[in-house]
Amino acid sequence: MIRIWEIIKKDFKIIVSDRKALFIILAMPILLTGILSMALGGSFQESGKRMAIPVALVVEGDAELDQERFISLLDSGPLKASMTQDSRAELEGAIRDLSPIAMFQEDFLGSEGIEELVELTVMDREMAEAALDATEVHAVIVLPKHYTYDMYMNFFTPFRNQIEVEVLGHTDYQYTLRIIKEVVTGFFQVINTGIIEKNVLLSVGSLAGESEVVYENMDEIIKGFVGSIEGVQIQELQGTKRVHVDGFTYYSAAMLAMFVLFTAGFGSRSLLTEKRDHTANRMQSAGVSLLDMMVGKWVMMVGLTICQMVVLFMFSWFAFGVRWTSPAGLLITSLVVGMAIASLGTLISLISYRSNNYKVANLFESVIVQVMALLGGSYIPLEVLPKGLSLVAPFTINGLTLQAIITLQRGFGFLSVLWIWAALLGISMGLLLLVFGLSRWKGGIQHENHSMA
Amino acid sequence: MNLVEIQGVKKHFGEIHAVDGIDMHVKKGEILGLLGPNGAGKSTTISMIATLLEPTNGTILFMGESIQTNPKRIQEVLGFVPQEIALYPTLTGKENLQFWGRVYGLRSSKLKERISEISQVIGLEERLKDRVDTYSGGMKRRLNIGVALLHKPAFIIMDEPTVGIDPQSRSFILDTVRELRDQGSTVLYTTHYIEEVESLCDRIYIMDHGKIIAEGTKESLTEMIDASEVIRLSVEAVDPMLITTLQELKFVEKAVVEANSIFLTVKENGNHYQSIMNALKESGTELKGMDIQKPSLETVFLHLTGRGLRD
Numbered sequence: 001m002i003r004i005w006e007i008i009k010k011d012f013k014i015i016v017s018d019r020k021a022l023f024i025i026l027a028m029p030i031l032l033t034g035i036l037s038m039a040l041g042g043s044f045q046e047s048g049k050r051m052a053i054p055v056a057l058v059v060e061g062d063a064e065l066d067q068e069r070f071i072s073l074l075d076s077g078p079l080k081a082s083m084t085q086d087s088r089a090e091l092e093g094a095i096r097d098l099s100p101i102a103m104f105q106e107d108f109l110g111s112e113g114i115e116e117l118v119e120l121t122v123m124d125r126e127m128a129e130a131a132l133d134a135t136e137v138h139a140v141i142v143l144p145k146h147y148t149y150d151m152y153m154n155f156f157t158p159f160r161n162q163i164e165v166e167v168l169g170h171t172d173y174q175y176t177l178r179i180i181k182e183v184v185t186g187f188f189q190v191i192n193t194g195i196i197e198k199n200v201l202l203s204v205g206s207l208a209g210e211s212e213v214v215y216e217n218m219d220e221i222i223k224g225f226v227g228s229i230e231g232v233q234i235q236e237l238q239g240t241k242r243v244h245v246d247g248f249t250y251y252s253a254a255m256l257a258m259f260v261l262f263t264a265g266f267g268s269r270s271l272l273t274e275k276r277d278h279t280a281n282r283m284q285s286a287g288v289s290l291l292d293m294m295v296g297k298w299v300m301m302v303g304l305t306i307c308q309m310v311v312l313f314m315f316s317w318f319a320f321g322v323r324w325t326s327p328a329g330l331l332i333t334s335l336v337v338g339m340a341i342a343s344l345g346t347l348i349s350l351i352s353y354r355s356n357n358y359k360v361a362n363l364f365e366s367v368i369v370q371v372m373a374l375l376g377g378s379y380i381p382l383e384v385l386p387k388g389l390s391l392v393a394p395f396t397i398n399g400l401t402l403q404a405i406i407t408l409q410r411g412f413g414f415l416s417v418l419w420i421w422a423a424l425l426g427i428s429m430g431l432l433l434l435v436f437g438l439s440r441w442k443g444g445i446q447h448e449n450h451s452m453a
Numbered sequence: 454m455n456l457v458e459i460q461g462v463k464k465h466f467g468e469i470h471a472v473d474g475i476d477m478h479v480k481k482g483e484i485l486g487l488l489g490p491n492g493a494g495k496s497t498t499i500s501m502i503a504t505l506l507e508p509t510n511g512t513i514l515f516m517g518e519s520i521q522t523n524p525k526r527i528q529e530v531l532g533f534v535p536q537e538i539a540l541y542p543t544l545t546g547k548e549n550l551q552f553w554g555r556v557y558g559l560r561s562s563k564l565k566e567r568i569s570e571i572s573q574v575i576g577l578e579e580r581l582k583d584r585v586d587t588y589s590g591g592m593k594r595r596l597n598i599g600v601a602l603l604h605k606p607a608f609i610i611m612d613e614p615t616v617g618i619d620p621q622s623r624s625f626i627l628d629t630v631r632e633l634r635d636q637g638s639t640v641l642y643t644t645h646y647i648e649e650v651e652s653l654c655d656r657i658y659i660m661d662h663g664k665i666i667a668e669g670t671k672e673s674l675t676e677m678i679d680a681s682e683v684i685r686l687s688v689e690a691v692d693p694m695l696i697t698t699l700q701e702l703k704f705v706e707k708a709v710v711e712a713n714s715i716f717l718t719v720k721e722n723g724n725h726y727q728s729i730m731n732a733l734k735e736s737g738t739e740l741k742g743m744d745i746q747k748p749s750l751e752t753v754f755l756h757l758t759g760r761g762l763r764d
Contacts, residue, residue, distance in 0.1 A: 003556055010541070017584070277537075277541070278539035279541065281533075286528060286557055
């Protein structure tokens with residue numbers, strides 16, 4: 001264990017003494033972040049601005065028809081008996097003034113606080129479902145047939161009609177779906193409270209023989225509903241400060257995600273360099289096994305990746321003014337990214353060690369890193385890439401890294417990036433299994449690095 | 454007492470028999486020379502002793518215990534100086550010594566003390582803070598040796614430690630090896646430089662083509678060839694008929710060709726030169742030069758293998 005620790009310390013010293021490695025690992029991402037942010041950052045919105053959730057509103061019924069149908073109801077049945085002509089005229093005026101759809105769409109979703117969080121577009125159902133499939137909207141709210149009629153029933157009569165509002169979501173935006181469901185629930189909770197209050201008034205008025213007075217003042221009661229709707233607090237939204245990221249933020253994360261791959265490249269050369277410099281032999285003669293060396297280098301790469309990420313986060317904070325919003329989340333991300341990078345580096349290092357050349361490491365650094373950077377969104381944001389290409393991002397370490405950082409930066413909680421952390425850990429485990437398999441392949445690796453002399 | 458015993462050890466790399474069934478032993482407190490040309494199997498042999506390679510067959514015992522079953526036994530007391538410079542070039546001399554010292558189990562004040570002592574022994578006190586890649590070849594060689602001596606090893610293996618260095622550094626290294634022996638360490642020293650073995654080693658094994666072809670002290674080995682002197686004839690071109698003629702001379706024990714030289718092992722002193730000149734004249738071979746040597750390890754090797762050490 002002590003020897004492994006000494007190997008880790010020694011490898012860190014070697015990196016610190018290697019100016020070329022330091023330049024690639026630290027200076028290059030800083031330079032490229034600056035260049036790419038200046039060149040391509042215009043397409044990003046202002047950093048820190050809240051990001052609205054695109055939502056489609058589908059109104060299935062005919063509001064005018066519902067309104068006429070309800071007004072005709074005033075002249076029949078029990079309602080007619082409980083109203084004078086004057087109160088009926090006042091009530092009809094109140095009904096004509098009140099649009100339950102506008103109450104939901106404009107008074108509620110358009111209210112301060114919710115308006116900036118929900119970007120609403122009215123569509124028919126077919127269009128809304130297509131937009132949802134294409135992730136152009138993240139949720140669809142469907143107001144059912146007879147919504148207007150049922151709402152009038154609930155507002156102006158002692159009766160209650162059940163209203164079932166559908167909220168549809170995309171599997172990729174489960175968290176968003178939860179928020180929208182809470183928004184809708186919040187609205188109907190307020191409406192229900194108002195309805196109960198109104199029914200109590202109607203009952204008291206009826207007992208006192210003054211129902212008509214209640215109907216005459218129905219307009220004021222409904223205005224009270226609207227006022228309370230605007231004050232609805234959606235708890236889920238209070239906890240989420242979902243924000244846009246600007247060019248500097250995006251490219252700080254994107255370059256970091258790309259350049260951690262070079263840490264794997266650097267680490268992958270280390271073992272073969274020990275073999276070529278005969279220090280591996282010397283260590284083995286002192287009782288240090290190849291496994292000890294590999295464990296040491298794996299831990300070194302984890303540590304180096306974490307250091308690299310922390311330095312780049314701090315640098316972008318001070319130099320580019322990027323205000324990282326979730327230090328704890330970024331630290332956990334750095335740890336799991338470090339593990340995945342170290343495992344990738346260990347696999348390449350073992351291949352290089354066994355093949356006794358740097359071809360695979362060279363190929364990785366010169367070609368594979370660039371391809372992964374492109375597919376993972378490091379050069380061009382994934383939204384801009386053709387859909388087929390952007391689908392590969394979740395299978396790349398840098399793509400996952402970038403996604404985790406940006407998701408955290410947009411204000412999502414740990415739950416939203418949990419799957420990314422799990423995926424990175426899964427990649428790490430998978431790569432280590434490959435390392436294990438390769439180390440056992442063709443009789444193992446303990447005694448093969450010697451030429452005859 | 455034997456520190457190391459090698460019994461019937463073979464090492465095959467596919468079809469190549471790098472070491473082909475050798476028996477040898479290393480006595481405690483001696484400098485044992487392992488002499489042979491490049492490709493003789495010396496480095497493979499010491500790699501097996503240093504636990505870097507596993508023998509294909511045979512047993513290696515250290516203090517009576519098999520190193521194949523318990524490699525730690527030898528690793529704990531072994532100082533290994535590889536033929537190549539096994540150091541970290543971008544680290545300083547001190548950082549290298551610190552790292553290797555810790556690998557050998559030294560800590561804190563003991564490590565500091567040994568680094569100070571070793572840097573004096575290898576004459577690098579003034580350069581310890583410099584990166585190794587700024588050192589000369591001789592300085593790197595000395596540091597390469599110093600690293601192996603940090604933990605005061607009881608058994609030191611040195612694989613051609615003087616290859617490619619200046620005479621001053623070579624002399625320094627040879628003196629260091631003698632001092633180590635005088636301090637009680639056992640040294641296994643491989644080289645293809647005969648003069649080093651002759652001046653340094655208490656006992657010598659000569660290897661060729663993966664086999665031990667002779668063993669003994671310098672004196673006992675030179676006595677093996679039963680010759681009073683070795684005559685070397687430098688010629689323009691070697692005529693096979695001339696070799697046959699020379700071998701038929703009754704005072705010639707053996708005639709061996711190496712490049713454009715003919716080595717004649719001569720049994721007894723006397724004036725043989727007229728007979729040699731006659732043979733040259735008969736074959737029409739032009740003599741470029743001739744010198745007479747006392748039998749040495751080089752001539753022993755030549756006698757045993759029919760070729761020179763630097764072939």
